Amino acid sequence: MEQHSYNEFEVASKSVIKLVSKQFVEAFTETPQYTAFEQAYYAYRMDEKTQKALQEFQEKQASLQALLMLNAISEEERTELARLRDQFYHQPSILDYTKAQTELAEVSQKIGDMLSEAIGLDFGASCKTGGGCCG
Amino acid sequence: MTTTTVTISETMLEASSALAEGLAQSEAILGFKAAQAKLQKDNEALRLLKELSEIQQKARTQQSSGKISESDIISLRALQGSVGSNETIQEYEKSRGKAVLFLQEINQEISELLGLDFAMLTRRSSGCC
Numbered sequence: 003m004e005q006h007s008y009n010e011f012e013v014a015s016k017s018v019i020k021l022v023s024k025q026f027v028e029a030f031t032e033t034p035q036y037t038a039f040e041q042a043y044y045a046y047r048m049d050e051k052t053q054k055a056l057q058e059f060q061e062k063q064a065s066l067q068a069l070l071m072l073n074a075i076s077e078e079e080r081t082e083l084a085r086l087r088d089q090f091y092h093q094p095s096i097l098d099y100t101k102a103q104t105e106l107a108e109v110s111q112k113i114g115d116m117l118s119e120a121i122g123l124d125f126g127a128s129c130k131t132g133g134g135c136c137g
Numbered sequence: 138m139t140t141t142t143v144t145i146s147e148t149m150l151e152a153s154s155a156l157a158e159g160l161a162q163s164e165a166i167l168g169f170k171a172a173q174a175k176l177q178k179d180n181e182a183l184r185l186l187k188e189l190s191e192i193q194q195k196a197r198t199q200q201s202s203g204k205i206s207e208s209d210i211i212s213l214r215a216l217q218g219s220v221g222s223n224e225t226i227q228e229y230e231k232s233r234g235k236a237v238l239f240l241q242e243i244n245q246e247i248s249e250l251l252g253l254d255f256a257m258l259t260r261r262s263s264g265c266c
Binding site for chain 2: 012013014016018019020022023024025026027028029030031032033035105106107108109110111112113114115116117119120121122123125126127128129130131
């Protein structure tokens with residue numbers, strides 16, 4: 003990839019930035035970490051046993067939501083919920099997926115550091131929109 | 138916390154560097170850096186920000202104990218007014234806002250192409266669930 007060097011007063015146009023963003027995405031999707039992440043995600047989504055374990059955990063959690071908010075679930079229900087959560091998180095495909103996600107995040111964090119240093123702002127924090135990520 | 142050494146390919150480094158340079162030379166980021174440099178040289182603006190930060194901290198401490206003095210509230214409002222009408226600070230805030238919007242726009246484009254929120258992956262404490 004040919005890289006353009008800017009002088010102190012040169013402004014990069016939006017079209018140039020869009021182009022380098024596109025080239026960035028192409029390079030990113032070719033990293034071994036992204037490929038592994040994609041494969042692990044696909045395997046996780048296709049793994050019926052894991053999806054069933056997730057469904058069971060989510061259904062139990064939803065059925066206890068009101069009691070959980072009031073911190074009023076019984077010890078037995080709490081144990082059962084923990085068992086279902088562990089059952090889901092110990093499935094090989096979710097373990098592989100989580101590992102791949104962590105490795106992809108490590109690459110992204112390094113890149114984020116490079117971007118933040120160049121722009122003088124925290125890239126990740128600046129791009130936070132809205133309040134949460136769970137919605 | 139475990140730290141691992143991740144290897145990034147030369148191609149990826151080049152692409153990241155090109156993106157970093159492109160962003161740094163964008164109108165929004167150049168404007169922000171110019172306003173930031175101006176703010177750092179403006180002693181009056183820096184004094185106002187320091188005083189405001191100190192009194193806000195004091196007010197927070199007093200608020201938690203339920204005792205904010207009338208004089209501190211008056212000082213806080215006066216400082217907020219001075220900060221609000223200080224041209225250097227306002228220019229800095231405005232340029233920072235523009236830079237943030239610009240970064241969000243670029244991140245959105247990258248994230249749409251990737252199919253995941255790239256900026257979220259770059260944050261060291263990305264989880265909230």
